[in-house]
Amino acid sequence: MATDDVDNFLTRLSRKRARDEEENRDKMSIILGTITSVIAIVVAWYNETYLVKEPSRDWDQERRCYLNRLYNGREVDCIEQLRVSKNAFKSLCTILHGKGGLTPTRNVSIEESVAIFLNILAHNLKFRVIGFDYYRSKETISRQFNSVLHARMRISEEYLKLHPCAISGSERDKWKWFENCIGALDGTHFIRLEQHNDLVLQDQDLEFLASVDHEISNHSTLEGNANRITSVQVTDQWTTFRDTLALQMFHDYQARGTTIS
Secondary structure: OHHHHHHHHHHHHHHHHHHHHHHHHHHHHHHHHHHHHHHHHHHHHHHHHOOOOOOOOOHHHHHHHHHHHHHOOOHHHHHHHHOOOHHHHHHHHHHHHHOOOOOOOOOOOHHHHHHHHHHHHHHOOOHHHHHHHHOOOHHHHHHHHHHHHHHHHHOHHHHOOOOOOOOOOHHHHHHHHHOOEEEOOOOOEEEOHHHOOOOHHHHHHHHHHHHHHHHHHOOOOOOOOOOOOOOOOOOHHHHHHHHHHHHHHHHHHHHHHHHHO
């Protein structure tokens, strides 16, 4: 009898322990579920209140859409943006690839490179502006621009007719005095620094000034109103002043050249 009582007691004890463990697991599950729900609610509230929500953007897809609209869309859009028609654009890409040696890169196609090049030339845009429109860095824009430029230079002799620059006759006699000078757009000339040790330049300047004096002094008098100025008489005072000023400027130029060297 004593043995049966002990067995019954142990059985009841084990059952009670199992019920307690199951109750503890249920309580723990409820606690964890409550904590998880609270955390989810707090995170959702914080995300809704404080976090800046921006839609995800696929830059490659947007670039492809822009390029497709640029040279595969309307004809007027291609002409306005690239200053060429769609057929001319495709022909130019084929020529630059076949004869100019222009090759696509891993991320940039030939069409995109040519479009970047034409877009910059057509509207005189900066690299940062083109980089923003094409979703590219300024380095990529610069690299592609120079690649297309080099390809254009390779085919320039075949497709571009250069205007001959040959000076002859009286024009040659006039411009020979400026062979060591650089011309500016406004018609002025200045001496190159590489020639600052050329001592013959002083004699050339004086000869040129003398030829101007001779041309002015031999200027024909126009018939007409006596009150109109029809000729200019050269005086020794002006010639001396001009020659002195020219020599002074030349000596100052030589002094600056010596200082720089």
